[in-house]
Amino acid sequence: MAETRGTGRRERLRAETTAEIKSTALALMGSGGPDAITLRAIGREMGMTANAIYGYFATRDDLVTALITDVYTALADAVDAAWAAAPKTDPAAGIQAWAHAFRDWALANPEGFRLVYGDPVPGYRAPEGGAAPDAARRVCVGIAALAAASPRSVQPPTGEAAFTWDDFDPGLLAKVRPAFPDLPPAGVALALRLWGHLHGLVALEIYGHLRAQTLAPDKLFQAELAHLVRSLDLPRA
Known part of the structure; x- marks a missing residue:
């Protein structure tokens, strides 16, 4: 004993x-x-x-890999929980919940955000397959659900680039395609573009680039989010 x-x-x-x-x-x-x-x-x-x-x-690299795994997992858990709690009959509410969870987590964990989305750690060599690939891909799966609900994922506007499955990481597709079997390559591209829009404003805020431009970054984020929701032609609850 x-x-x-x-x-x-x-x-x-x-x-x-x-x-x-x-x-x-x-x-x-x-x-x-x-x-x-x-x-x-x-x-x-x-x-x-x-x-x-x-x-x-x-090694130092082992520590950095552990940090990246922890950070990505915590972020994936946060956006997954927000997505799971949103009404399944209201895709617009889903994207808003996902986006606000992403921003809230980043503001509460700026060092973690910088670690996984900012400048790389000098000399760091990730393990084969990357650090925390599963959690990193989970971050994208929730927003893929939102793209799947949009008519634009099936019929993108004329003139947009045509995408094929070969344009995407096989590991990401292994998570997205079973969850959304009817989502075409254009839908995966739409999900990544949505993420890029939201991520861009959050990154500007985390790195302090918005401080001299606006006193209300939250309103700016909400305005961009509202614009994205309108552009997706999502069905209403």
Whole structure:
């Protein structure tokens, strides 16, 4: 029994230290940019040696991969929950819920947003297949549902580029196509374009580029979102 309690305590302390290493890394990135993530700097902030950090992460790249996985998973969970809670009979409400969840998460986690969508960590080499590919693709699946509800996904306007399945990542299609078997390639392209519109304003806000331009970035985001919803000709509840 004593051994079990001791093992449980060691596991708890290890989990707490691992979480502190990750939070310290994100804080360093927030104050000094992505190149500030070094095991030596993290150890200095935590009062540990760099060698002690190696007991938790074998390399700096392993730490960065773990951070990216955590961040992408948290974002995917947030937008999935918003999408799941929206009325299924009202696609317009769905896209608004998804978009607001995306922005709210980014504003609450600016360092995480910068890690996965900003400048790459210098020298970082992702594992084969990329860091957190499953969670990254999950972010796109919810908005694909919105594209599937729009007539524009089946009949894009004349003059738009024609898309084929070969234009998209097989991993993304492996998630999107089973969920939306009637969605054509143009619908996947529409989903990515919708994401790009919403992501662009959020990125400008996170990086501070809107501060000198507007005192109401939330109103700007809502106006763009309303415009997108109207442009999709979504059915009304």
